Amino acid sequence: MSAPAAVTWSAANARRMERQFLLRPAMPGEAGPGEVVAAMLGAQAQVLSAAELSVGLRMNGASRQDVRDALWGEEPSLVKTYGPRGTIHLLPYDELPLWTAALPAVPSGASPFKPEARVTPDQAEEIVTAIGEALDGVRLTIDELGAEVVARTGPWAGDLVMPAFQGMWPRWRQVVHLAGQRGALCFAPDRGRKVTYTRPRDIGEPLGAEEATRLLVRRFLCAYGPATAQDFARWLSGPPGWASALFASLASAGEIEAVELAGEPGSWVVAGDTEFPAGPPRGVRLLPYFDAFVIASHPRARLFPGRAYERALNRGQAGNFPVLLVDGIAAGVWHQRRSGRRVTVTVEPLDALSTHQERELAVEAERVGEVLEARAELVVGLVGVGPHA
Numbered sequence: 002m003s004a005p006a007a008v009t010w011s012a013a014n015a016r017r018m019e020r021q022f023l024l025r026p027a028m029p030g031e032a033g034p035g036e037v038v039a040a041m042l043g044a045q046a047q048v049l050s051a052a053e054l055s056v057g058l059r060m061n062g063a064s065r066q067d068v069r070d071a072l073w074g075e076e077p078s079l080v081k082t083y084g085p086r087g088t089i090h091l092l093p094y095d096e097l098p099l100w101t102a103a104l105p106a107v108p109s110g111a112s113p114f115k116p117e118a119r120v121t122p123d124q125a126e127e128i129v130t131a132i133g134e135a136l137d138g139v140r141l142t143i144d145e146l147g148a149e150v151v152a153r154t155g156p157w158a159g160d161l162v163m164p165a166f167q168g169m170w171p172r173w174r175q176v177v178h179l180a181g182q183r184g185a186l187c188f189a190p191d192r193g194r195k196v197t198y199t200r201p202r203d204i205g206e207p208l209g210a211e212e213a214t215r216l217l218v219r220r221f222l223c224a225y226g227p228a229t230a231q232d233f234a235r236w237l238s239g240p241p242g243w244a245s246a247l248f249a250s251l252a253s254a255g256e257i258e259a260v261e262l263a264g265e266p267g268s269w270v271v272a273g274d275t276e277f278p279a280g281p282p283r284g285v286r287l288l289p290y291f292d293a294f295v296i297a298s299h300p301r302a303r304l305f306p307g308r309a310y311e312r313a314l315n316r317g318q319a320g321n322f323p324v325l326l327v328d329g330i331a332a333g334v335w336h337q338r339r340s341g342r343r344v345t346v347t348v349e350p351l352d353a354l355s356t357h358q359e360r361e362l363a364v365e366a367e368r369v370g371e372v373l374e375a376r377a378e379l380v381v382g383l384v385g386v387g388p389h390a
Contacts, residue, residue, distance in 0.1 A: 018282045027060045033078060048289075055289055063372065081187060082181040104237075118172065131150045133180065135149035226271065227269060281328060291320040295324055335348040
C-alpha cells in the first residue's frame with residue numbers, strides 16, 4: 002500500500018477558499034445563490050443579514066436583494082430552516098432530499114431538559130407530524146403553530162416546561178429543530194415583526210439515511226477537506242465515535258482516501274480528489290458573523306494563528322466575530338454599523354497591512370456596502386463590540 006499523499010496547509014486552505022468562491026467571487030451566470038450556498042454546505046442564518054453577506058460577498062455584483070429573492074421569491078433556490086448543529090441555516094432548496102435524510106440520521110446526545118420536561122421518541126414523532134400537517138400550505142406565527150400542535154396532539158404538548166429567555170416555553174418546542182431537519186417546517190417571510198413558518202413545497206422523496214449520510218461526508222470533504230472524522234463530527238455536532246466508524250466504512254468502500262495534512266496523519270479527501278492549487282491563497286477578505294468557511298475549516302489553530310486565536314475566536318469557537326482574512330488566515334476582526342444609507346465598516350487588523358493590502362481592504366469594504374445596498378465608510382481602528390452570543 003502506498004503512503005498517503007502529503008498536503009500542505011497552504012494548499013488545503015487555498016483549495017477550500019477556491020471552492021468557496023473566496024479567491025474569486027462567482028461571475029454573473031456562473032453560480033447563483035443556490036449554487037453558492039451548496040458550495041458552502043449551508044450558510045448559518047440565525048443572523049439573516051450575516052448570511053446575506055456570506056452569500057453576497059461570494060458573488061460578483063450581487064446584493065442582499067438577490068439573496069432575498071432566492072429565499073422568498075416565487076421560485077426559490079434557497080430555504081431558511083434548521084441545518085447542521087440544529088442551528089438556522091440557508092440551504093439549497095433542491096438539496097432538501099439530502100439534508101432531510103442526513104441530518105435526522107446524526108445521533109443526538111442526551112436531552113438537556115429535566116426528565117419531567119422531556120418528550121419521548123413517540124411524542125417527538127407525534128409533534129413533528131402535527132407541525133407538518135399544521136403548516137401545509139399556510140404561514141403561521143409561533144403562537145398560531147403552537148395552538149395547532151396542541152389541538153392535534155394534546156394538552157401535554159403545551160405544558161410550559163422549557164426554560165426560556167424571560168419565562169417558560171411549551172414542551173413541543175423542544176423538537177422544532179427536528180421538524181425543520183425532517184422537512185416538516187421552514188421559515189416564511191416575517192409578518193410585520195413576527196417570524197412565520199410554513200412547510201417546504203415539493204421537496205421530493207428523501208434519500209435513504211445511509212446513502213444521504215455517506216454523500217454528506219463526500220460533500221464535506223469536497224468543500225473542507227482534507228479533514229478528519231472529528232472535524233466532520235464537530236461540524237454536525239455528532240458523536241466522534243459515530244463519525245469515525247462512518248469514515249472507516251467509506252474508506253473500506255474506496256469512497257475516500259487518507260492524506261497527511263501539514264505532516265499530520267488522519268485526514269481524508271474524496272477518493273481521487275487530490276488536485277490542489279500550486280500557490281498559497283492571496284488577497285484580503287471580510288467574512289461576517291458565522292461564516293461557513295471559518296466554522297468548518299480545521300485545524301483551527303492554523304486558520305487563527307498567534308494572536309488571532311485569542312482575538313478572533315470566542316473560547317476557541319469560530320463565528321462569533323466577523324473576521325478579516327489576509328492571504329487566507331485570520332488577521333483581525335471587524336464590525337459594521339448601519340445608519341440610513343451609510344454603513345461604517347470598522348476593521349481592526351492585528352498586524353500592519355501593506356499599501357497593497359490597504360487598497361484591497363478598501364475595495365472589500367465597498368463590496369460590503371454594495372451587498373448591504375448602502376454606501377460604505379471604512380475605518381481602521383479598534384473594534385469595541387464583543388462576540389455575538
